Amino acid sequence: MFFRLSIKIGLLVLACVSAGVIWQQAQLSVLAISRINPVPEVEVLVSEERYAEAADYLEFFLNYDYVRNDPAAQALYSEIEEIRNSISYQASKLGEGLIAGTSDEGIGKAAGVITDFFVIGDIRDLTAQGVNWVKGEDVDEVVAALAAIGVVATAAQVASAAATVGSAGAAAPAAAGSTAVKGGVTILKSAKKLGKLPPWLGKTLVNSAKTVKKTKSLDSVADLFSDVYRLARTPGGLNLLSKTTDAASLRRMAKAAEAFGDSTATLYRIGGKTFVTAASRAGQLGTDSIKLASTYGAKGLRTLDKIGPTRFIKYSARASKIAYKGDFFDLMARFLAMVPKWILYLLCSLGVIVWVPWRWFKKWSLPFIQSKQTVAG
Template sequence: MFFRLPVKIILLILACISAAVIWQQAQLAVLALGRIDPVPEVETLIAEERYAEAADYLDFFLNYDYVRDDPNAQALHAEIEKVRGSLSYRASKLGEGLFEGTSDEAIGKAAGVITDFFVIGDLRDLAAQGSNWVQGEEVDEVVAALAAIGVVATAAQVASAAATVGTAGAAAPAAAGTTGVKGGVTILKAARKLGKLPPWLGKTLVNSAQTVKKTKKLDSVTDLFNDVYRLARTPGGLNLLSKTSDAASLRRMAKAAETFGDSTATLYRIGGPTFLKTAARAKQLGTESIKLASTYGVKGLRVLDKIGPTRFIKYSARASKIAYKGDFFDLIARFLAMLPTWLLYLLCGLGIVAWIPWQWLKRLGQSLIPEKQIPAA
């Protein structure tokens, strides 16, 4: 196999580049990533007057210098804080919690929780659904089921609290369990009213309410409601709840919320199911590594899962130091990172083959073969 000199030089260069890419493949994968600019998403949320979501989303990114040093992000943060701190805004959110039992702000959530925990909310909702039934209007079976479960939970909560006192604390776990159910009832009512309750959960609640009413026990719903209650204590918990598809996915979402706290809704907004998959390995990957990878989007989470937290953090730090590299360098890095491994090895092989001295080997082979003896006449 023979190659002309220009071809051999080109193949050698390609082989060297391919070898370098193979050697630095992990670093190139990070360099090829682009970080998320949160400003457009925040502006959209502000335009829709979803200030609580906008604040949570922007606050997550403000932990990183590339956003913290952005004047546009700083201006949006100041605007959001001004609106959320105004008396009229806080009063409207308080009213939502008291009269509707729903709110996306802490003050409204607190009001809703208070009314529901003191059975006022449950009786209110039962009365409303009863009135609808009497007047021949549509009855929301899910809200009625939740209210019925809430009444039973309140009675159990009172009984558990009395038992705790009488047994010097031995009945405390039962009291905690009923508190979880009450918290679950609260958030599920809010989810229903805001259209955030997934269909599978509505059916489950209606069926469970029948069991609870018959047995007057909460055993059949305790685990489910405890998972919901864990989401209830997380900002954006209703949005997270709406993304679940069954009890198993609810459990995964609740565990993620327990691990990542206030950042969970934003992380899920960024990574979706990929984030949940990565969150399940939080002990191995590290919560801070997952948060950092999320600033690069879904691709960042995938690269983290592939190369591990130590190298991801190191290469991300290097990438931030050469942030001035420009679009051309980004384009080159992304192109090289996308090249399949088999192609890189093929180019390396061609580079080696091109410089093998085939003619010399041929002559050497011929010299080693003895000449045929010509027989005498």
Template sequence: MVPKLGYKSKFLILLLTLICGITAWNKTLTVEKNLSAQLVRIDPIPHTQELIDQKRYAEADEYLSFFMEYDYVATNPMAVTLHRQIKEQRDHYLYRLKKAAEGVTQGRSDEIEGQIAAVVSDFLIIGDIRDLTLEGLKWWQKEEVDEFIVALSTIGVVATAGVALTAGSSAAAKPALSFLKMARKVDKVPNWLRKDLIKSAKVVKETKKLDSVTDVFTATRASFKTSGVRSTLILMSQADDVNSFKKLTKLGTKFGNKTGVFVDLTGKEGLKLVDKLDQIPTTVALEASTFGKRGIQTLETVGVERFQKILRTAKVATRTTKVAYKHHEIILNQIMSFLRNSIEVIPLWALILMMFYGGILLVRRVE
């Protein structure tokens, strides 16, 4: 038998029912709030400044640009100023001319102008002769000769001659060769690749065919076309063999020229996503990486949908901390907090039952 209630009693029951509902809803968000509190966005400014101090402007631009797509950095005046300064430096004609010359004379560069010049010099066999000459001088002076560079230059001479190529034209082989030379000169060639190509170069020299290097050439060329030079260097250094490198290039296909920074931020945790790329939206994975390794770990633990809820919770929390309450609003908020905390210990199932019973009391009338 449901008792008949007056307006004051109904109002009190309504208030308690609402508080129970708020508390029940709050309990369902507890995990998200806790996880959100554990996630801390990476501040890109310190590392960007380090790269600028080292005059690594291309890498600084790549790194900071990755974060500029997110409001917490895009609205930071210091980040905006740094970004503009980097762009101005890279656009200066003397800087670009210097990088182009670096590509021709050294066969390496962190800027696109130098990388193009390095590839062109290899296309014209200038680069291969340059590298063979430099290594020959080392041999003459009884210094240690770089077998890897000699191997690549040997393959390059064969490719330029265009003799019985079965891996495609020299135009297809040359970009991969130039890239691998650049990788060696910045000490980014893993041991497995070094050993493999030194061995393969002997086969190429004897057979005048590139069959033995087809796989690594194809994977290398495809990778730096989709994700860029630095990203490919990073993926290559993380691989164990040709097959694992080919697998990791899926990250480059997924994230494009953001792959390098993504791996820098997330390390091994980010590499693990290679088997789950089809299940995770690109934007979600990239935003998770702005929290570093913990962001990727959380994404894998809770899944895409819950991770997006966590992001929304974090943004709402950030906004509410900026609200200035008036005096009477503070008092009301304290009262409501006290009431919520008082019934916080009640299990979720009990709160739902109380809400259900309270609703019955409010809507039913007893004769």
């Protein structure tokens, strides 16, 4: 008797817990995920002397109290900024831009594009590839293609600028378009030098250059270079470019960069394709909600998509007020959030069924069944 009663009480407790989990499953799904501690990742980047990338990554998390109030994060950020602001560091990045044509810092990027942005850089590259061809050496078709497109873009810039003056600004959109292509050429040259140019884009450029050379028009590459230009204006844009697989993924990445600006590279580093998917729904999910969810990693982004921004923000705020949850609480929350709903509903049903007074029900229903049988007989 005691054993049966214990089982019934146990099932009742499980039913109550299951009902609570069903009721609070959205909140548990937020409690079950942990926020990212950026300090270890930043320390790795600093050890590799990737100071600009480290600063961008840490700056994103410093927007949130749990990192902003962390002394270790504050000290690490001060250390990075001290190095980046030093004269020797700035001088080295300037030289890097002038010599290699590429850099991860603003001063180096500016130095690297000076010659490339003007037609002299394109003519230089075309000449170099022509010399290689004459000598029977390997010709870099991508560099030659970019240079050819760059020459046409420069001519279009000059023509558009003159037309803009003559038409009192009516030709400004054409000037802006040719400038975007020219800027895209410069960016893609840097990507090629850094090994950040994806294979699909190299093939596309070679084919597109033939069309541009034949038609003397930039129409066939305008959209492509516009997306490249938008993407590369954000910090870490070349890394984002290297992750694209076709023109459609480039367009999605460019739109994400437009929506999230300087945070885009960091958000992609955290969430990868999950972030790009969330960014495509930024109108419904909200940019601030996506940034907040990203502090929990890819799981946070998936949870945001599942429960919606309003509940995610509310439950995240509640979770942040818990000073210490402990390992046991974390494990319990993760376990309960992972239990399928059908199991929870089954436990609820069992908890009710075991307390139904079946003997009373049988006693009450037996005369009714017998009367039915008599009538039938």
